[in-house]
Structures are given as C-alpha cells and as structure tokens.
Amino acid sequence: MDVAQRPPQPRPAARDLERYTRLFAVRTRDMKSSAMRDLMAITERPEVISLAGGLPDTSTFPPDSYASLMATVARDSCARALQYGPTEGVGVLKDRIVEVMAAERTFVDPDDVLVTTGAQQAIDLMCKALIDPGDVIVTEAPTYPGAIPAFQAYQADVVQVEMDSDGLRIDELEVTLERLEGEGRRPKFLYTIPTFHNPAGVTMSLPRRRRLVEVARERELLVLEDNPYGLLRFEGEALPTLRALDGPSAAEGAGGLVVYLGTFSKILSPGIRLGWAVGPGPVLDKLRIGKASADLCSSSMTQYFVDAYFQAGRWEDYLGSLRELYRGRRDTMLEALTERLGPEASWTRPEGGLFVWVTLPDYIDTTDLLARALRENVAFVPGEAAYVDGRGRSSLRLNFSGVNEQDIREGVRRIGGVIREQVGLYGTLTGAQPPRAGPDAQAGARPGKGAAQTGAPAGAGDEGLADVVALPPRREGPHGRARGVHEDR
Amino acid sequence: MSRVVVLKGGRSLERQVSLRSGARVQDALERLGHDTVAIDVGHDLVARLQEASPDLVFVALHGRDGEDGTVQELLEVLGLPYTGSGVSACIRCADKVLAKHLMLDAGIPTPAFYAFNETAFKELGAAAALPAIEERLDFPIVVKPAGQGSALGIKFARTAADVPAALVAAFSYDHRVLLERHVSGRDLAVSILDGGDTGVEPQALPVVEAVPRGEDFYDFEARYQIGRTQFVCPAQLPGDAAERAQALALEVYRLFGCFAFARVDLMLDPEGQLHVLEVNAIPGLTETSLLPQAADAAGVGFDELIERVVARTSARASAAGAPRPT
Numbered sequence: 001m002d003v004a005q006r007p008p009q010p011r012p013a014a015r016d017l018e019r020y021t022r023l024f025a026v027r028t029r030d031m032k033s034s035a036m037r038d039l040m041a042i043t044e045r046p047e048v049i050s051l052a053g054g055l056p057d058t059s060t061f062p063p064d065s066y067a068s069l070m071a072t073v074a075r076d077s078c079a080r081a082l083q084y085g086p087t088e089g090v091g092v093l094k095d096r097i098v099e100v101m102a103a104e105r106t107f108v109d110p111d112d113v114l115v116t117t118g119a120q121q122a123i124d125l126m127c128k129a130l131i132d133p134g135d136v137i138v139t140e141a142p143t144y145p146g147a148i149p150a151f152q153a154y155q156a157d158v159v160q161v162e163m164d165s166d167g168l169r170i171d172e173l174e175v176t177l178e179r180l181e182g183e184g185r186r187p188k189f190l191y192t193i194p195t196f197h198n199p200a201g202v203t204m205s206l207p208r209r210r211r212l213v214e215v216a217r218e219r220e221l222l223v224l225e226d227n228p229y230g231l232l233r234f235e236g237e238a239l240p241t242l243r244a245l246d247g248p249s250a251a252e253g254a255g256g257l258v259v260y261l262g263t264f265s266k267i268l269s270p271g272i273r274l275g276w277a278v279g280p281g282p283v284l285d286k287l288r289i290g291k292a293s294a295d296l297c298s299s300s301m302t303q304y305f306v307d308a309y310f311q312a313g314r315w316e317d318y319l320g321s322l323r324e325l326y327r328g329r330r331d332t333m334l335e336a337l338t339e340r341l342g343p344e345a346s347w348t349r350p351e352g353g354l355f356v357w358v359t360l361p362d363y364i365d366t367t368d369l370l371a372r373a374l375r376e377n378v379a380f381v382p383g384e385a386a387y388v389d390g391r392g393r394s395s396l397r398l399n400f401s402g403v404n405e406q407d408i409r410e411g412v413r414r415i416g417g418v419i420r421e422q423v424g425l426y427g428t429l430t431g432a433q434p435p436r437a438g439p440d441a442q443a444g445a446r447p448g449k450g451a452a453q454t455g456a457p458a459g460a461g462d463e464g465l466a467d468v469v470a471l472p473p474r475r476e477g478p479h480g481r482a483r484g485v486h487e488d489r
Numbered sequence: 490m491s492r493v494v495v496l497k498g499g500r501s502l503e504r505q506v507s508l509r510s511g512a513r514v515q516d517a518l519e520r521l522g523h524d525t526v527a528i529d530v531g532h533d534l535v536a537r538l539q540e541a542s543p544d545l546v547f548v549a550l551h552g553r554d555g556e557d558g559t560v561q562e563l564l565e566v567l568g569l570p571y572t573g574s575g576v577s578a579c580i581r582c583a584d585k586v587l588a589k590h591l592m593l594d595a596g597i598p599t600p601a602f603y604a605f606n607e608t609a610f611k612e613l614g615a616a617a618a619l620p621a622i623e624e625r626l627d628f629p630i631v632v633k634p635a636g637q638g639s640a641l642g643i644k645f646a647r648t649a650a651d652v653p654a655a656l657v658a659a660f661s662y663d664h665r666v667l668l669e670r671h672v673s674g675r676d677l678a679v680s681i682l683d684g685g686d687t688g689v690e691p692q693a694l695p696v697v698e699a700v701p702r703g704e705d706f707y708d709f710e711a712r713y714q715i716g717r718t719q720f721v722c723p724a725q726l727p728g729d730a731a732e733r734a735q736a737l738a739l740e741v742y743r744l745f746g747c748f749a750f751a752r753v754d755l756m757l758d759p760e761g762q763l764h765v766l767e768v769n770a771i772p773g774l775t776e777t778s779l780l781p782q783a784a785d786a787a788g789v790g791f792d793e794l795i796e797r798v799v800a801r802t803s804a805r806a807s808a809a810g811a812p813r814p815t
Contacts, residue, residue, distance in 0.1 A: 038505040039641075045500070363654035365661075368642055371502055372661035422657050425607070429616045429653035 027133070027155050039370055043379035049411040052379040054146075054198065054354060055402035056266050057325060061318070072308040073301065085300040087292045089115025089276070093303040096310045097276050101262065103316070104230050106244040108260075108278050114287055117298045119228060119263040119275030122287065123147050125294070126189065126224055126259065126277075127154040129286035136180060136187040140168050142357070142386030142395070144198045144226065147191060151388075158388045159187070165348070167204030168192055170211045177219060189222040189259070194242060196229040196353025199386050199397035203351060206239050213245045217255040222283075226261045231319055233352035234327035243278065256280040264306055266354070267319050272302035326354070329400040332408045340416030344423055354401040359383075359394060360419060363426050366396040369418060378414040490522045491544035493799065496560065498529035501552030502662070503639050510774035511549040517795040518547065530555065538567055545802055546571040547795075549774060556771045557583035557636065570806035572798050574770045578746040582770035585667055586635045588745070592765055595744050597737065599765045600756075601626055602669040604635060607660055616653075623649055626670045632656055634663035645671070674758040676700075677724060679738035680772065680780040682750050682787075682794070683801045691742060693735035694783035698724035720779065722786045730757055737763055748805070749798050752780050 043050045073081050080090075088094075094110040101108055116122040131137070133155035139147070141160030151158050161176050162169045173190070180187060192212075194204035204212070216223050225242040243260040259279035264272060277287055291297075309315060333356055337347055347358040358380075360366065366382040373379060383395030398415075400408055426432070495518065497511020498504050511527055518525045526541045528534065530550060538546070546569050554560055558579035564571045574582065581588055586604040593599060603622050609615035623630065632655035633643045642662040644655035652668075659666040676699040683691045698721045724731060738753035745751075745768055752772035756764045772780045784794045 039502060041505050042500070042502065363657060365654070365658050368658040368661035371641060374502075422661070425610065425660060426653050426657050428610050429619070429656055431616060 027153060039367065039374070040379075040381070042374055045377075048374065048377045048379050049403065049407045049414070050379045051398045051400070051403060051408070051411045051415075052381045053399050053402045055399070056270060056354070057322070057402055058269055058271070060321060060325065061269070065312070065314075069305055069308045069312065072311075073304045076308075077304040081301045081304040083300055085297045085303060087288050087297050089113065089298065090300060090303040090307070092307040093274075094276075096307055097262065097278075099310065100231075100264075100267070101260075101278070104227075104238065104241055104244070106241045106260070108243070108248070112248065112278050112281070112284065114277045114279075114284050114291065115298050115303065116275045116277055116287075116291065117295055118265060118270070118273045119226060119261040119277075120146060120150070121291070121294070121298075122261045122275055122277040123191075123224070123226070124150045124153075125287045125290045127151060127156065128290040128294075129283070130188045130222075131156045136185050138173070138176065138187045138190045140192055140197065140200070141389075142199055142383065142392055143191065144193060145381065145385040147226075148386075148388060151191075156188075160387060160389060160391075163197070163200055163202060165202050167194060167197065167202050167208055168212070170208050170215060173212070174215060177215070177221070187221065189224045190216070191224045191226065192242070193226045193228075195227055195239065196232065196350055196355075198229070198353070199355050199381065199383075200357045201348035201350035201353060201355045202357075203236075203239065209239060209242060209245055213242060213255065213258075216246070216257045221257065223258045224261065225258050228261075228263045228266050229353035231267050232323060232326060232354070234323055234330060236351040248280075259283055267322070268306065268309065268315070272299070272305060274298060274302055274306060323352075326352075326401050329403070329405055329408060330356070332405040333398060333400040333412060336409050336412035337416075340412050342416075342420060342423060345419065354399055356398045356400065357383075358396050358398060360396070361423065361426070362394045364419070364422050365393045367393065369396070369422065372418045372422070373415055376414040376418060378411045380415065490524065491799075491803070492524045492526075492541070493518050493545050493547055494538060494541050494543040495525060495527045495547045495549055496530050496534075496555065497527060497549045499531070499550050499552075499555050499560075501550070501555055502637070502641055503552035506639070506773055506775060507549060507551045507555065509776070510551065510778070513774055513776070513791070514547055514549045514795060517792045518799070520792055521796050521799075523799070530560070534560075535563065535567070538564075538569065543569065545569070545799060545806070547799070548573050548771060551771055551773065552639065553636065556769075570802055572802045573749050574745075574747045574751060578748060579770045581745045582747070582751070582768040583636055585633065585767055586665060588768060589667070591744060592741065595740075597741060597744070597765055598763060600631075600670040600672050602667050604665060604667045606665040610656075619652060620649070622668055623652065626668060629671045630655075631667075631669045631671045632659045633667050633669065634659045634661075635665035635667055637662040672756040672758050672764045674756045675724075675726070677726075677734055677755045677757055677763075678752055678779045678783070679734050679755065680750065680752045680783040681738060681742045681747065682780075682784060682789070682797065683748065684797070691739060692787075693739050694780070694789075695723035695786040696726065696731045696734050697722040697779045697783050697786075698726070699779075720777075720782055722779075722782050726757065727761065730761060730763070734763055737765060741765055741768055749801050750780060 040052065043052050093115055094113045097113050098108055098110050116125065127150055131154040135156055136159055137151050137156045138159050138161060140163050143160060148158065159176060161173050194209060196203055212223070215221065223242055227241060230241065241260065243258040246255045246258040248256060259277060261275060261277055263275035265275065277284065330350065334349060344361045345358055347356050350356060367384055370380065370382050381397040383392030386392055386397070403411065495511050495515045497507050499507060501507070515525050515527050526543070528537050546564055548555065548560060548571050550556060550560060556579060558576040561571065561576045561579050565576060581591060589599050589602055605615050628647055630646045630652065631643065632646055632652070642659050644658050646652045646655045656666060678697045678699065680694045681691050682694055683689070700719045700721060734755055734757070737755065741753050742751055747770060752769040754766045756766060758764065772778060774781060781791050781794060
C-alpha cells in the first residue's frame with residue numbers, strides 16, 4: 001500500500017462530537033480549550049521565538065552520558081527496567097529522591113516518598129484524593145497555569161490570594177481563610193510554589209515561610225508545597241522548604257501538614273516523567289491508591305535510568321552547569337527588559353528558576369498583545385493563564401531557560417516594540433502624550449520614574465483625563481486570570 | 490468520486506478551529522467516497538496543490554488569508570475549482586467596514602458605527618472626535634477589529650474611560666477598527682445553503698439562537714466550546730421573527746454575492762427589530778459550529794451538507810468552464 005495515501009479510517013473523535021456530548025460528565029464542561037490556548041498553539045511555529053514555554057534546556061546533556069547510562073540500565077537492570085514496578089516507586093529511586101531533598105536540607109524517610117509520573121500527576125492525585133465538587137483550594141495569585149486545569153477537572157473552587165515580591169501575602173491568606181471560615185468553608189489545601197514561583201518569579205521570604213507553617217498548624221491547613229525549581233538558585237541564600245520547617249508528622253512539635261512535591265524535570269529531564277510526593281502517611285496512602293488506578297506505576301525504565309545517573313555521581317556538576325546557563329540567560333533577559341521596556345512596565349527579578357513576570361499598564365490586555373506579538377513572530381504566556389478569576393490581564397510570563405541568549409534579546413526587543421506601540425497609541429487616544437515619532441522612539445514620554453522596577457508612573461497633561469491615565473503602582477503584585485495552558489513542568 | 494484537497498489550519502488566529510473544521514470535512518468526504526488530501530496551509534501551498542492536482546479544493550480555512558479572498562485568489566490563478574464564496578464576496582464578508590457600508594447603502598439594518606484606521610488617531614487627531622462618537626453611539630459601545638473573523642479582540646466599552654483600552658486591544662488584530670452601537674437582545678445566526686444544482690435557489694436554514702451560560706458576552710471561547718453556550722435550533726422566536734431573520738439573511742447573502750454557503754449573524758432587539766452584525770463566508774464546520782447544527786435541524790446531515798457543497802461547486806465549475814464562482 002502506498003503509505004503516503006491516507007487510508008479511510010473511522011475517527012470518531014474528529015466527527016460528530018455532538019453525538020457524545022450528552023455522555024460527557026458534567027465536570028468536563030470546565031475542561032475546555034480557550035481562545036488563549038488556540039493562540040498559544042500558533043506559538044509552536046518554527047519561525048516564532050517563543051518565550052512562552054516552561055521548558056528546561058536539555059540540549060546540553062551529553063549524548064555520550066545518555067548512551068552510557070542506558071547501557072548501564074541494560075546491563076544491570078534489563079528485566080526489572082522492562083517490568084512493572086511498585087506503585088510507590090522503585091526502592092533505589094526513592095533513596096535518590098531522599099538524596100536530592102537533602103541537598104535542600106530537607107530530610108525525609110524513603111518510606112514517606114511516593115514516586116509519580118511528573119509532579120503534575122501528584123497535583124492531579126491530590127485533587128483525586130481530596131476534592132469533592134465545590135471544595136475550596138487556595139492558591140497564589142497568580143499560580144502555575146498547568147495546575148488550574150487539574151483543579152477545574154475536579155470542580156474545585158479555586159480562591160487566589162495576592163503575592164508581592166516576598167511571595168504569598170500571609171496576612172491576606174489569613175483574611176481569606178477567615179472569610180471562608182465565616183462561610184463555613186474549610187479549604188482542602190493551599191497550593192503554593194514558594195521558591196522561584198511559576199509564573200511570578202518571586203520567592204517566599206523566610207519570615208513568611210515560618211508564619212505560613214504557623215498558620216497551617218493553627219488552622220490545620222494542609223499545604224501542598226510544589227518545589228520544582230528550588231535547586232536552580234543562581235544567587236542569594238537558600239531558604240528552608242516548608243516541609244523542612246514543618247517536619248514529619250511523627251516528629252515532636254511537628255505539624256505533618258505539608259505535602260511536598262519534587263521533580264526530576266528541571267534538574268535532569270522532563271522527558272523521563274518522574275516526580276514525587278512526600279507527605280503524611282494517611283495522605284500518601286490515598287495518593288498511592290489513586291495512582292494505582294491511574295497508571296499502576298511510573299516507568300520502571302526511567303526510574304532505573306535516574307538511579308544509574310545518580311550512581312555516576314555527576315548530578316551536582318550537571319546541575320551546576322544548568323545554573324550557570326540559566327543565570328546567564330536570566331541576566332540577558334533582565335538586561336534586555338531594562339533596555340527595551342519603558343517605565344510603564346515592571347517585572348520581577350528572580351534569584352532562580354525559569355521565569356520573569358512582567359506587569360504592564362492596565363489598559364494593555366496581554367492576550368490581545370500576544371495576537372499582535374505573534375505578527376512579529378514572538379510569543380509569551382498572557383497573564384490570564386495564571387488566574388481563575390479574571391485578573392492578570394495586564395501581565396505576562398517570560399521564560400528564559402529554554403531559549404538561547406540571542407533569541408532572548410531579539411524576542412524581548414520585539415515584545416518591547418509592540419508594547420511601545422500600544423503605550424503610544426493609548427497616549428494618543430487619551431491625549432496623555434503626543435503621537436509617537438517612530439517605532440523606535442523611547443516609550444516613556446511620561447515624566448518621572450525611570451527604573452524598570454519602580455512601578456508605573458502617573459501624571460498626565462490633561463487634568464480631565466487624569467482618571468483615565470493615572471495608573472496605580474504595579475509593584476504590589478501581579479494581576480490576572482487563568483485558563484489551561486499546556487506546558488511541561 | 491473526485492479528488493478533493495481540503496485546505497485547513499494556516500497561520501490565522503483561528504487555526505485551531507480550522508484544523509477541527511478540516512478534519513471533520515475530510516472525514517465526511519472520505520465517507521462519501523472521495524479521494525482526499527488534507528493540506529495544512531503554509532509556504533508550500535502552491536507546490537502541494539500542483540502536486541495533488543485535485544478536481545476540487547474544499548476550503549476549510551477561517552480568518553485571515555483563508556476567508557478574506559487571499560487563498561481564493563490563488564486558487565483562481567491555479568484554475569482550481571473551490572468551495573465557498575469567490576474572491577470578491579470573501580472580501581465583502583471579511584472586511585467588516587466594507588460589509589457595513591454595503592448593508593447601509595442597501596437599506597439593510599445594521600447597528601450604527603464608525604470605523605477608523607490607526608493613522609486617523611496617530612496623524613489626524615481622531616481621538617478628539619471620540620466624545621462625539623460616544624455621544625452618537627451611546628454606551629455600551631462594541632469595539633472590534635475590522636478584519637478579525639472570530640470574537641478575539643472584541644471589547645465592550647461601558648464608559649468613555651473604557652474606550653481607549655478597547656481600541657488598543659482591537660488594533661492588536663487589525664490596522665482598522667469599528668466602534669459600533671451595542672444592540673442588546675437575542676443572538677441569532679442564519680446559515681444559508683445553496684441547492685446542489687445550478688438554478689436551485691439558496692435556502693435559509695433554521696435559525697440558531699446562542700444562549701450564553703452566565704456570561705455577558707458571546708465570546709470567542711464560548712463560541713467554539715461544548716457546554717459554554719447553549720444553542721437552540723430552531724430558535725423559539727416570537728411572531729414572524731424567524732421568517733424575517735431568514736429573509737434578511739438571504740437578502741444579505743445575495744447582496745454580498747456569496748456562493749455555496751455562508752452564515753449571517755444577527756441580533757433581535759427587544760422591540761422585535763433585526764440587525765445584521767456580520768457575514769461569515771466560511772463559517773465553522775466543527776462539532777459545535779452553527780451551520781452544521783442548522784443543516785441538521787433542516788434534515789440535512791453533515792455528509793449530505795458536504796456533498797451538496799461539493800456538487801454545487803462542481804456544477805458551477807462545469808457550467809462556467811472556468812473556476813470563477815462569483
């Protein structure tokens with residue numbers, strides 16, 4: 001048969017979907033694609049410089065090492081690697097996980113570890129085990145865009161609490177918890193990314209970490225600590241994980257209220273699809289049962305691969321090389337932002353991780369801006385992806401880990417261009433500033449603030465338009481709304 | 490049986506919808522026994538069309554390039570018969586400003602509007618005219634890009650303070666935008682389908698009403714997603730509103746010179762007046778699209794719908810001896 005010729009074949013998924021509509025569970029109504037997701041699909045075109053991904057750089061992993069690790073697996077563990085494994089994970093891998101966590105001074109027992117198919121699976125399992133329709137999950141605002149579809153699939157009511165440059169506002173959290181309690185609603189858990197937040201790029205300060213653990217204990221609040229990036233610190237002092245501050249439930253004075261999520265995706269490879277959860281026994285038991293019905297076990301092959309990788313003893317060297325690579329890319333991005341974005345923009349300066357969060361004046365909708373940016377073949381994640389409640393429309397997320405420095409510079413240059421264009425147009429429309437001289441004219445025609453992080457300036461020539469153009473300071477935190485953007489964790 | 494190329498995807502913002510439309514059309518064509526090749530439209534389009542050498546091209550593209558006459562012009566040059574409206578009708582439908590003027594001139598009711606390009610604001614000081622525009626149109630005002638087929642970039646301005654940001658958003662998609670009086674009421678769509686043979690009058694299919702769930706605007710997301718918007722077909726409308734909507738849609742279809750099929754979007758205001766919003770030269774053919782729903786309500790299944798479009802296109806091509814359909 002001519003393989004180039006497409007044989008007729010039944011593809012029920014592609015046709016007559018209405019026939020199946022009435023069969024779908026009610027909860028699938030919230031499992032939807034979105035206009036933004038459709039826009040994001042265009043970002044995959046090869047000519048587009050995409051600062052939208054959440055991808056680590058896997059191009060620097062030496063192919064020789066990969067081959068030799070696979071050979072080791074074949075030689076030492078062939079039959080086991082090809083076989084089903086225990087649901088909770090292969091023993092040797094759990095030892096490696098303990099080792100990785102110890103590198104962040106978080107000491108756990110291998111028996112408290114559940115290996116999962118990426119940390120994403122652990123998020124899903126937490127919902128599967130804990131969430132009934134309408135149950136409350138508290139998250140940061142913004143939050144990881146990939147968590148939102150998981151929460152929505154279980155019909156959770158997601159309540160988002162503001163952040164600032166020191167991470168989650170614990171005072172705001174307490175106000176929110178108080179309000180919920182008044183409504184007779186107790187959150188099932190708080191989902192937080194305390195270190196190098198995705199998408200916000202900020203890190204929760206030590207006092208806030210301590211206070212959060214206190215609040216959790218006072219209120220018996222379960223905390224889901226997602227820590228994919230903790231080991232990717234470029235500068236500054238490492239902070240203890242919430243799990244380390246809280247301790248295991250068996251320890252004296254400990255709360256046993258933190259379920260910790262880790263992953264090999266950012267320190268080795270997302271392609272091996274391995275993450276883990278560490279938590280109180282009863283919760284972990286439920287997660288394990290949930291996992292058994294989802295996939296029986298994670299890939300034995302990649303678990304032995306990771307074990308071989310750690311045996312080779314160079315994981316910290318490789319991690320160091322990733323840190324160097326990403327530090328350089330972050331610096332390039334921050335320089336480019338300073339150079340290319342006007343004073344009306346502000347952005348976070350991450351000490352690690354993969355992302356910078358940019359906030360623009362509130363008259364710019366970043367989903368629309370993405371449509372414009374795509375005409376210049378550059379892409380980012382619009383802020384609404386990180387919210388469930390309609391906020392965040394003036395913010396955007398930029399990734400610096402998966403793109404080379406030249407493309408970062410060029411990508412930011414193009415984004416700066418379309419932002420300047422919109423700022424200029426808005427100024428023209430409101431009379432706040434004269435029409436722009438040309439596309440490369442410096443954007444910040446407004447007086448005052450110059451440094452990128454100082455927030456947006458107010459001040460317009462026309463008093464009558466002051467209420468239109470006076471912009472509130474944006475320093476306090478990101479704003480936005482969320483829908484499911486697929487990304488690799 | 491004929492050899493049919495299905496054009497889908499492309500670079501427009503409605504790429505994903507088009508991929509779904511194209512897949513569905515291709516399935517139907519195969520069930521109907523046609524030899525099909527699907528092309529995701531890109532730089533190699535002409536070469537791939539020449540290589541495929543089809544009897545007919547089914548254009549399942551939406552939005553820029555695919556629905557605005559660009560691809561149609563290319564198919565004319567290549568001498569390939571294609572489904573849907575011809576170049577000029579596509580231009581009339583895709584350019585909302587042109588469409589509105591045509592309707593105004595022909596006495597077809599359409600919401601009051603003003604249209605500007607970016608240079609009017611940048612170089613002619615059009616911003617100074619905004620208060621006058623706002624006074625004449627009254628709030629809320631709908632601001633839309635002139636050439637964007639979907640609801641992307643369409644904003645409601647509820648007060649004067651909302652207008653500049655709405656314009657900035659709309660200019661993200663097009664160099665020209667419309668400010669349009671908002672007509673409240675019921676959101677209707679009338680799809681038109683030509684008969685399979687030349688000489689058979691086009692038929693207005695049953696009216697579809699879009700009833701959004703808890704949203705104040707029939708937005709892009711709701712439009713294409715199961716469950717977000719409830720569609721009622723045939724719409725339960727008072728008096729002779731359905732017949733009037735169908736007659737009006739047919740009038741617009743003829744005025745624009747559409748061919749094979751099209752969808753006319755209208756509003757029915759609380760006083761019972763109809764207002765034509767826009768015409769879609771290549772309406773969606775996805776699982777949740779309105780044209781297939783309306784055809785189904787008229788007893789025309791999806792396969793029959795596709796076959797009718799193909800037959801009509803073939804008949805027209807044979808009759809004309811050339812592939813220019815309008």
